[in-house]
Amino acid sequence: MAATEEVPKTYAEATTRQDQDEWKKAIASELKSLIVNKTWKLVPKPAHQRPIGCRWVFALKRDEKGQVVRYKARLVAKGYSQRHGIDYEETYSPVAYLNSVRAMLARCGAEGMEIEQCDVDTAFLYGKLEEEIYMELPEGLRESCKCRRRLGVDEG
Numbered sequence: 001m002a003a004t005e006e007v008p009k010t011y012a013e014a015t016t017r018q019d020q021d022e023w024k025k026a027i028a029s030e031l032k033s034l035i036v037n038k039t040w041k042l043v044p045k046p047a048h049q050r051p052i053g054c055r056w057v058f059a060l061k062r063d064e065k066g067q068v069v070r071y072k073a074r075l076v077a078k079g080y081s082q083r084h085g086i087d088y089e090e091t092y093s094p095v096a097y098l099n100s101v102r103a104m105l106a107r108c109g110a111e112g113m114e115i116e117q118c119d120v121d122t123a124f125l126y127g128k129l130e131e132e133i134y135m136e137l138p139e140g141l142r143e144s145c146k147c148r149r150r151l152g153v154d155e156g
Helices: 020-036 097-112
Strands: 038-045 055-061 066-077 134-137 144-147 150-156
Touching: 020 055, 020 066
Parallel strands: 066 150
Antiparallel strands: 038 144, 055 066, 134 144
């Protein structure tokens, strides 16, 4: 894969670059995943709700030699536009503690087990929402949507 070293910062940049076909495939893959997992439902924008924004976050996954093996696009909600107590009650971010990872690696090493790293594509798609959250559609789509499941959150 031929990749420009710089990762695009916006949808417009990703879709007008020399490697735009790869970024468009990554965007399509993310949208397909969101649709298959019923992350949102397309609805008219309600007058009584203030939709939160969203944006695309792009990344390149590389192998041990630094070669690009995958273009990644993630859609994240602009969580910083929400108001505590109005739009949400609690926050959660799944993070593994370094000590836990070290303990697991030590045990695997002691027992002669193999360790395999994986990349979870849809980590946030299984969290249920308690609140009604409406989100503007990402660039490239034209309607409004009602979120059914959690998305990754961009906290600003």
